[in-house]
Amino acid sequence: MLERLRRRLYWTPRQKLSTWIAVTALVAGLGWYGISELTEPEDRSCATGVARPAGTEECIGVNGDGYDFGVPGLAGVAGSIGRENAALKPGEYTTVAVLLPLTAVDGGTRVKVLHELQGAHAYQYRANHDSNSETPKIRLVLANSGKGNAHWETTTRQLATMTGAPDRLRAVSGVGTSSTEIRKAVTALTGAGIAVVGTTITADDIANGPSTGNPYPGLARVSPTNTDEARALAKFGRVDPAKALLVQDTRSGDHYTDTLKAAFAASLEGAPHEAQLFTSPADPTQEGTTANTFQQITHLICDTRAETVFFAGRHTQLRQFINALGARGCIDRSFTVLTGDEGSYLGSDELLNRKALKARLTVRYAALAHPDAWRPGPGREVPTTGGSVVAYTTFLDDLARTSQEPVPLADGQAIIAYDAMAMAVHAIRQATPRGSLYPALADVVTQWPQVKGSLRVQGASGWICLDNYGNPYNKAVPIVELAQDGSQRFVRIAWPEGEPPSASCLPPKQG
Template sequence: MQNPFRYRVFYTVRQKIVTSAVALALLVWGTVTVVQRVTTPEDRSCAPGVSRPAGSDECVGVATAGNGYAFGREQLKQVADAIGRENATLEDGRYATVALLLPLTSTSPGLREKVLNELQGAFAQQYRANRQNNEVPKIRLLLANTGKDNVHWKTAVDQLKTMTGAPHRLRAVSGIATSSGPVSRAVGELTRAGIAVVGTTITADDIANGPGALRFPGLARVSPTNGDEARALAHFGRVDAAKALLVHDTRTGDHYTDTLKNAFSRLLARSPHESQLFTSDADPNAEGTTANTFRRITHLVCDAGARTVFFAGRHTQLRQFINALGARGCQDLRITVLTGDEASYLGGDPQLDRSALDTGLTVRYAALAHPDAWRARPGYRPPETGGSTAAYEEFVRTLGTVAKAPAGPIGRTALADGQTIIAYDAMATAVRAVREATPPGDHVPPLADVARQWPQVKGSLKVPGASGWICLDNHGNPHNKAVPVVQLTRGAPRFVAMAWPEGEPPAADCLPPRRP
């Protein structure tokens, strides 16, 4: 017997029409939904000016609203919020913008700490500058993210180049923090667009200008070059080249390691020992297989009887090398490792075997800044020139103000790696140029005039930085900048002494000499 319900529902003329109509409606709805999904672009925005590039989950670009967007990084939220509150106090048309260009979403623990510290230092200077005797223009601070390993540098730079007009009035970019190929290209594009750039912790000699080589017109730096760091270490250590050797990375294209290797090679021209080589991973933060190489290199260091080892490489490989030296066979041989400022990352590295430092091994590096460099203590008086205790103490007071409400909080501050100090000084240098370029009666300087200020930042017009005097030569490079020599310990890195590229502090006038 046929089911009467089935007959009534599906086989009457009326129900056939109803069923067909419903089926057609569902088909149309499904088709429209599919077409919309295919033809409507996915919303990849994160915040005004910030989005996720195709194939990436990182939010990159310039946070143009200036309202405290932290790029999804919880550790940056407090300082980003503080920057947003300060920006909100500024009157439209009466400020100039300085952007911080950094890899804000880096996955490297050491670089994440560095980024946080740089934001804190830059904000402290922004806050101070906006309360300096009502000077104009006020300073608006924006964050620009280049992504992990600076892969998306062009996205951020292309945006920055469009922001020189209203409402942003971008007049300088700071936060240029790593000596790498992407950063070099970013600096090149920005400076060719007429935007002044102030490097914080770039030290590579080839991301700089010089006589007959104006590759980056409008670039200024507040950190010494790798060449200057090497010369300062040589003056400090009085190294016997006959008992020294160089360990360096063979991976090319890394401006930091390449130029540090060249600088150390010149110092060791009379060394009887050939260099010991390793090759790091394409990602210098990756562990790779270099730990195995360093285990073998330590045997050769012992065979050579080396007392001093110059190391040209990034911090991950330096940590591996130190750990390997801690287990070396010749522990009766006292060895000093000398290296560049990348060692500052190791102060908080949990993978560093600190017991290695108890095996007759001393690790010292040329720091960019240190909290003890300009503070007198028993047995140490800071140099009379090249910097001042007063300038450093002003930085400490400002940092104390912004660390708490209403300006802050800005998160936990750490000064031992020098990043907060040097970012504060870089921002001070940018502010100096922006204000010196502003004509009387105006509120914003012409764009081109900001980048023209660097040759006059010297003598009585120097920037009295917390890291030391910033006296720029005609090419935007710091003259005889103070280089704190710092030693790794089981605890916090310890300041040892001040060193100078020229062998002694600059004269009181801080005027760079004529160069051939």
């Protein structure tokens, strides 16, 4: 106590001055630090061309340097793409972007995204190394539209700025979900004069056509429409409408579901019962409460004479419906569930009750591609038109050269993405004038009407012969059955027209 009093009484003026200066400096420093934190913007960059928009931690944008967008599962393929791009010389390439929800959180979409990137990269490698030195070479970039494609606008706006040097963006592939966000993205990209090749979009209303005109100038697709899928399924199954029933989602704005239920309803004209309805969550990858609804619907199905159930909905609700139908009361009766290409997700869905498939229940879906469709098997002949063993074998060779590990092919995603890149490269090189290094942007979008006949694309999923509106004509539709062990077993190829295309593969006149 006396010591503290002595120090207070005997502080010298110099000590007091030094202390004041030190305290003042400390306060000033803290003040400037606080001001700088408030006035200097936070660094939200993730990589070249990629940043975190305000209000989200997702890394959104476009990159071709090997960045994996914070998704470890994409590191291998992103790195391989980055190395291929780094080997290109300035001025010798054009760019193709793959637009996908790279930072999706649900497992099914993440698997789909990975396989699509692997397929796209396999064709990039072929285009740059095994095309008889054709030009231009192809730079591939990854474009992230975010979870649920919520950031489509940010990314498509960035893509629209990349059509000049040094990128010379000439096409966008991917755009693989038939959703409102993707429709807006396609509208924005084609409105900017950029060619778009849809991989797995099947909605009839995200397409050009004789009844709708050309709302998406420059859009082409490698997958059949939902209407063509439904026609192929109905002709394959020879379904009796009197013994069939439709189960459909009432949530509107989902272009896949909306057009699929319309196509199924047209196939079931004359069916005795009205459709059974359910409403999925706003985000259909979420579980919601639809499992409870399906438990009730299965009771009502048992009250009918139905043998075939057409299901129009997304894969999460499809899995819930199958699980419920496997535990139905009328277990003595057999049922077949027919659905669209969303059924391809079921093979990797860990929440699917495999025991349901042993309860006299058959689940079949119209796939976009399947590894057994174009290779011979016991008791199974490959069609002489509509596709080829050679094209599929070439795909396998290209995939093996670019992937360090085996790529699962049963979901068809790698196959269809490979074909979409083949389409994009075909259009880019066909539009390149002799003696030029690359085509004008406006010339690429005019190529689609000529992709037919001898100028068709020999896709790994089958021939791609486009009509004048950019839609594939009579495209092969593999019918796939979900086996009791959860594997995806190829049944056979079905055709929207009932039989394979002629050798000429020229679409008939429309309208």
